Amino acid sequence: MRTTNMQGTVTLVGAGPGDPELLTLKAVRAIRAATVLLVDDLVGDEVVALADPGARIVHVGKRGGCKSTPQAFIEKLMVIAAREGETVVRLKGGDPFIFGRGGEELEHLRAAGIEVRVVNGITAGLAAVSSLGVPLTHREHAHGVVFVTGHAKPGERGVDWARLAATACDARLTLVIYMGVSGVEQIAQGLLAGLPAATPAAVIQHASLPQQRHVACTLGELARTVAREGVASPAVIVIGDVMSGLAAAARGQQLSRVA
Structure with missing residues (x-):
């Protein structure tokens, strides 16, 4: 009342x-x-x-x-x-x-x-990876996690992706990128300056909803995969070694389809 x-x-x-x-x-x-x-x-x-x-x-x-x-x-x-x-x-x-x-x-x-x-509420980056059975941190793979926006404020330069990639590589961090699908090509190009092209990656669309879907790939294939699969917002991009199991499963599915 x-x-x-x-x-x-x-x-x-x-x-x-x-x-x-x-x-x-x-x-x-x-x-x-x-x-x-x-x-x-x-x-x-x-x-x-x-x-x-x-x-x-x-x-x-x-x-x-x-x-x-x-x-x-x-x-x-x-x-x-x-x-x-x-x-x-x-x-x-x-x-x-x-x-x-x-x-x-x-x-x-x-x-x-x-x-x-x-x-407080559960943020999409956490819900997205949890729904895939993947942790954001892991003693063997990731010592921390960074939540970062891929959508800069108008008039601002935005994230220095190359510098962030170097830090993530040195500190073994998982990167969770919000609002990054529309600029995924530029983001991936910047991250490749500091992370190997073989770094596991995934994009999760409509996290936690019945229509949720995801694609798993590598950082080097990220932009092409998003374009090919037609992934759109709302989605989060997750990059780091914690995604290695998911990427391996995706490769196995692709091989089985070919066979």
């Missing part, structure tokens, strides 16, 4: 990668308690359906490479609703603080004097 005679609150809720069963209990409680929900484009209908029937649902599409609701407008909506006494949930795909612009929203709301809570 709407809060009366007092200012409302805003909760940034991570809706996870898509599968509603991956929501946390805390996220479900927040969604059900909301009187206003501002919903990202990648949040599934089954998640939104958890909201109270009387809640106001506002879809504020945010997807890389597509026409999106301006961030400033979303932040303005949250402030207005909270000042009207609403219990606001900003429902974001994945985790609010991993490429979800949750940090910007938190700063803006606090500057406006709005109480803000954060509920």
Whole structure:
């Protein structure tokens, strides 16, 4: 219900990668308690359906490479609703603080004097590899993991892929690249400056959803594989030795088809 005679609150809720069963209990409680929900484009209908029937649902599409609701407008909506006494949930795909612009929203709301809570969600990079039975870290293969965006802010140079590759090679890191499919050729070319072409790689599309699919290859074949298989967003790219088992299985399947 709407809060009366007092200012409302805003909760940034991570809706996870898509599968509603991956929501946390805390996220479900927040969604059900909301009187206003501002919903990202990648949040599934089954998640939104958890909201109270009387809640106001506002879809504020945010997807890389597509026409999106301006961030400033979303932040303005949250402030207005909270000042009207609403219990606001900003429902974001994945985790609010991993490429979800949750940090910007938190700063803006606090500057406006709005109480803000954060509920974490499972990020797509974790869900994607877990669904394939692959770890992000492994004592024998990877001592750490880097989450990085392949979509630079307009006007900025973006990631130095060659330098990142050299660091990943030296430190034995798994690379998980979000929003990188559209620029996969440039990304792969940069990474090849510091990683062997034979480094295992995979691209997972629609992580955790019934339509999930993936392709396994090597870094040297990554761009060609994405183009050939027609992989599109939303997808994550995973590069590193932890993917070696998946790549080997894919090669075995290809050989069996040929036979």
